[in-house]
Amino acid sequence: MASEFSITDFHIPIGEWVSAAVDWIQDNFTGVLDGISDAIKFIVDNFEDGLLGIPPVLLALIIILIAAWRVSWRFGIFAFVSMALIFGMGIWDETISTLALVIGSSVLALVIGIPIGIAMARKDMVEAVVRPVLDFMQTMPPFVYLIPAAIFFGLGKVPGAIATLVFAMPPAVRLTNLGIRQVSEEHVEAGRAFGCTDRQLLLKVQLPLAMPSIMAGVNQTIMLALSMVVIASMIGAGGLGNTVLTGIQRLDVGLGFEGGLGVVLLAILLDRITQSVGTRKPGVSLRMRLKKVLGKG
Amino acid sequence: MTDKLVIEGLYKIFGPEPEQALALLDEGLSKDEIFDRTRTTVGVQDASFAIRDGEVFVVMGLSGSGKSTLVRMLNRLIEPTAGRVLLDGTDITRMSKGELIDMRRHKMSMVFQSFALMPHKTVAENTSFGLEVSGIAVAERRRRALKALETVGLAPFADSRPDELSGGMKQRVGLARALATEAPILLMDEAFSALDPLIRTEMQDELVRLQQHEAHTVVFISHDLDEAIRIGDRIAIMEGGAIVQIGTPEEIVTNPANEYVRSFFYGVDVSKVFKASEIAEKQGLMVFERPGVNVRAALAQLKDRNRNVAVVVDGDGRYRGMVSLNSLAGAVDSPGDTRWDDAFLKGIETAPEDMDLSEVLSLVAASEYPVPVVEEGGRYLGIVSKTVLLQTLDKAG
Ligand SMILES: Nc1ncnc2c1ncn2[C@@H]1O[C@H](COP(=O)(O)OP(=O)(O)OP(=O)(O)O)[C@@H](O)[C@H]1O
Numbered sequence: 085m086a087s088e089f090s091i092t093d094f095h096i097p098i099g100e101w102v103s104a105a106v107d108w109i110q111d112n113f114t115g116v117l118d119g120i121s122d123a124i125k126f127i128v129d130n131f132e133d134g135l136l137g138i139p140p141v142l143l144a145l146i147i148i149l150i151a152a153w154r155v156s157w158r159f160g161i162f163a164f165v166s167m168a169l170i171f172g173m174g175i176w177d178e179t180i181s182t183l184a185l186v187i188g189s190s191v192l193a194l195v196i197g198i199p200i201g202i203a204m205a206r207k208d209m210v211e212a213v214v215r216p217v218l219d220f221m222q223t224m225p226p227f228v229y230l231i232p233a234a235i236f237f238g239l240g241k242v243p244g245a246i247a248t249l250v251f252a253m254p255p256a257v258r259l260t261n262l263g264i265r266q267v268s269e270e271h272v273e274a275g276r277a278f279g280c281t282d283r284q285l286l287l288k289v290q291l292p293l294a295m296p297s298i299m300a301g302v303n304q305t306i307m308l309a310l311s312m313v314v315i316a317s318m319i320g321a322g323g324l325g326n327t328v329l330t331g332i333q334r335l336d337v338g339l340g341f342e343g344g345l346g347v348v349l350l351a352i353l354l355d356r357i358t359q360s361v362g363t364r365k366p367g368v369s370l371r372m373r374l375k376k377v378l379g380k381g
Numbered sequence: 382m383t384d385k386l387v388i389e390g391l392y393k394i395f396g397p398e399p400e401q402a403l404a405l406l407d408e409g410l411s412k413d414e415i416f417d418r419t420r421t422t423v424g425v426q427d428a429s430f431a432i433r434d435g436e437v438f439v440v441m442g443l444s445g446s447g448k449s450t451l452v453r454m455l456n457r458l459i460e461p462t463a464g465r466v467l468l469d470g471t472d473i474t475r476m477s478k479g480e481l482i483d484m485r486r487h488k489m490s491m492v493f494q495s496f497a498l499m500p501h502k503t504v505a506e507n508t509s510f511g512l513e514v515s516g517i518a519v520a521e522r523r524r525r526a527l528k529a530l531e532t533v534g535l536a537p538f539a540d541s542r543p544d545e546l547s548g549g550m551k552q553r554v555g556l557a558r559a560l561a562t563e564a565p566i567l568l569m570d571e572a573f574s575a576l577d578p579l580i581r582t583e584m585q586d587e588l589v590r591l592q593q594h595e596a597h598t599v600v601f602i603s604h605d606l607d608e609a610i611r612i613g614d615r616i617a618i619m620e621g622g623a624i625v626q627i628g629t630p631e632e633i634v635t636n637p638a639n640e641y642v643r644s645f646f647y648g649v650d651v652s653k654v655f656k657a658s659e660i661a662e663k664q665g666l667m668v669f670e671r672p673g674v675n676v677r678a679a680l681a682q683l684k685d686r687n688r689n690v691a692v693v694v695d696g697d698g699r700y701r702g703m704v705s706l707n708s709l710a711g712a713v714d715s716p717g718d719t720r721w722d723d724a725f726l727k728g729i730e731t732a733p734e735d736m737d738l739s740e741v742l743s744l745v746a747a748s749e750y751p752v753p754v755v756e757e758g759g760r761y762l763g764i765v766s767k768t769v770l771l772q773t774l775d776k777a778g
């Protein structure tokens with residue numbers, strides 16, 4: 085009997101178990117899944133419709149102005165050139181579609197992630213539970229997220245957004261937690277000594293002082309979201325990723341390059357602009373500047 | 382003076398099983414032995430004392446002696462393990478969360494070593510932090526913040542950001558923030574330690590000035606003895622979590638409870654501890670009351686007692702001048718109404734009662750006669766002679 089056993093017969097039916105579990109979830113939680121799906125679809129579609137609803141030239145102008153105001157006038161020129169290239173390559177709609185998906189899933193990731201980070205910072209227990217989950221999430225290669233998303237939500241923008249928000253959330257959680265924990269003991273004591281309730285301590289002391297760290301998390305989340313949105317075109321999320329994908333499938337180097345360049349330009353714009361939020365401009369606030377001007381005049 | 386804060390049998394044990402440590406403390410074990418046995422740290426043990434209304438109470442001790450823990454138990458930033466803290470008779474340790482928050486908003490405020498200002502708020506917003514937390518309306522907040530900033534001389538900087546200010550100015554904001562709530566009690570944990578020596582002295586003077594203007598009850602932690610002496614009405618010395626001595630600076634310097642306290646004061650500049658009035662001797666010289674005694678009689682009495690100099694006061698005990706055998710002898714033949722005036726020694730300087738010993742020292746050194754000490758209203762308090770001075774310096778050194 086023993087001689088008939090060979091190692092190739094050794095089989096643990098993990099695949100079958102997982103399929104069974106997925107079937108079970110799909111059978112029993114249809115309502116929940118549909119609810120999530122509808123909510124996300126609503127948010128993402130609205131963002132996209134909203135952005136596409138603005139005349140392209142106007143939107144481009146707004147982006148250029150924001151770049152010049154928040155970062156520097158040189159960066160404003162870079163933004164101008166980027167916009168010109170995107171129009172010139174004829175990938176405006178794809179870019180906006182990607183941007184909408186990035187913003188939509190980032191907003192969702194932040195809305196979920198920041199409160200988790202706050203909870204982590206306030207209770208060591210929560211941190212002990214969440215930290216390994218975050219570690220696990222960050223060791224997974226990005227496209228692994230596509231599989232469950234596609235299984236539960238099919239193909240299209242919704243599973244793309246879900247995979248993206250899950251993939252992009254960890255930095256927001258981590259850096260919120262870190263930022264709050266890094267607030268100096270004395271600042272927390274000062275808050276308490278002057279009679280803050282727990283809520284006031286969070287809102288008036290901890291969050292404001294943690295803001296630079298939280299904003300760094302927001303920046304990272306947005307950048308991760310962009311990279312994921314491109315990958316998510318594999319399950320039909322559309323946008324610039326689709327342009328690249330088509331280029332690859334047709335072995336059309338030019339098309340692939342154009343899509344890639346669009347992604348890079350969008351990445352640089354998003355990165356610099358989100359970095360500039362939360363750091364006060366060196367020197368003086370707008371109010372002080374106004375005061376000065378009015379004082380002189 | 383009434384007691385503002387009464388501390389009774391206050392303990393803080395850091396660690397999981399405080400009861401065990403408390404029992405060991407009862408058996409008389411030391412902080413180190415208890416740590417070795419139970420891995421718990423005795424922060425403060427059996428502190429019992431009262432802080433009087435309107436005084437500056439300084440807590441001193443080496444690093445780790447429990448000073449910070451002690452003051453933080455007064456507003457329960459640290460929960461006491463055992464004991465009571467009575468504020469105007471109400472036990473703080475039994476307060477509910479809401480009562481505690483209310484107490485912190487209205488009764489006690491705090492100033493921190495590294496200022497703990499909010500970088501994203503303006504100076505005025507920082508100053509009104511306590512008021513903001515209490516839910517006071519913006520306009521009222523700003524009014525009270527400006528008033529507090531006025532007190533510390535920073536009103537012109539109300540709309541600056543903390544990072545535009547120097548260290549001393551930042552701590553003035555810290556002080557203004559504590560004053561703005563109009564809490565009667567100020568807790569100050571090494572509030573001036575992070576400042577340059579020069580600025581530190583300036584802030585100490587500022588605090589003393591503030592106290593004269595409107596006396597708060599101040600609990601001030603320091604490990605700088607000069608600072609403690611400068612600002613403290615009374616000083617408590619802590620060692621290993623216990624309070625080993627409480628008293629006025631003079632009491633502690635002249636009569637240290639043990640070697641630890643003595644070593645603390647070793648090499649202290651006592652000339653800064655004492656004021657002229659505290660060492661002035663009433664019996665040091667003969668005193669003549671002017672309307673009662675005439676010049677001739679005074680001369681006779683001095684000769685009789687074999688003395689060389691005497692002090693002359695008027696009917697109300699006010700200092701008039703000093704006379705010597707020679708000056709009296711030279712004035713006996715003057716016309717009646719100027720006789721005393723002629724008899725007074727020329728160039729005698731008096732010391733005001735609150736003059737530092739160090740300054741009295743230079744007066745005494747410069748004069749061949751003892752230096753008379755005079756109250757603000759002109760009353761004569763006594764004299765400081767070279768002998769008295771040497772005795773004082775010797776006793777304390
Ligand atoms: N949160 C804590 N957990 C454990 N031990 C603590 C804690 N806080 C203070 N201690 C210990 O309690 C003792 C008293 O500390 P405390 O901070 O009150 O000293 P201190 O007199 O203020 O010293 P320093 O002059 O260094 O500020 C020290 O032995 C310290 O290690």
Ligand SMILES: [Mg+2]
Pocket residue numbers: 448449450
């Ligand atoms: Mg301390």
